[in-house]
Amino acid sequence: MSLRSPIGRVRGLGSAKEGVSHWWSQRMTAVALVPLTLWFVAAVTSHVGADHAEMVAWVGSPVTAGLFILLIAATFYHAYLGLQVVIEDYFHSEAAKVVILVLIKGACFVLALIGVLSVLTLLFEG
């Protein structure tokens, strides 16, 4: 027995109305985040209690700065996609859903931007 209605199958799209691309992006960012977060924890735990000069010297290298930027990009993309699913599960009013999704998307974008600009500032300082 198939649980999909015939019209749903004809349209080829599920309730998210965008097919498989959301699902795929969530998996790809998850795969990227495995090495990135392991690096992040190892790197941060080896710089516990750093002062500003040490922080600049560390993040000021292109490799560290690059890894931070990748981490920030993958994290906020993955987090937005994940939070979107959570919101879609629990909010049933279309208007509330849209408003909250836009707010979360905006917050993720702004935070990611501040993060990347901060890393670049440290890079050019170092």
Next chain:
Amino acid sequence: MATTNRPLSPHLQVYRPQLTSVLSILHRGTGIALAVGTLLLIYWLAAAAGGSESFAQAQGLIGSWVGRLLLFGWTFALFYHLCNGVRHLFWDGGYGLELPDVYRSGWMVVAGSFALTVLSWLFGYFGGGL
């Protein structure tokens, strides 16, 4: 009409919690907690970019015992979500879907996230840093 044979959604309250259901909701819970935790990461980076004064203040806040407590919680959330996320990726590839495997990988996730959390804190205190 295909709609007539659809099952009802489960009524969660009448089920006894099981490893499988608890780990599943924990994945969502830790995902949300980590999303909130990004505020701290960005604050920390922005404070560093702001100069030595703001960075010293941020390091002080994060190093306070409330800061450490939060950080410890987030470390566990991160490792739990990472380990269970890898479990999800195996499932997506079609591996480990038999019930005994699901329980085995579930306990591996629990053990792995505790072990990685403790190891990284030990490393933070006694390893390269300080």
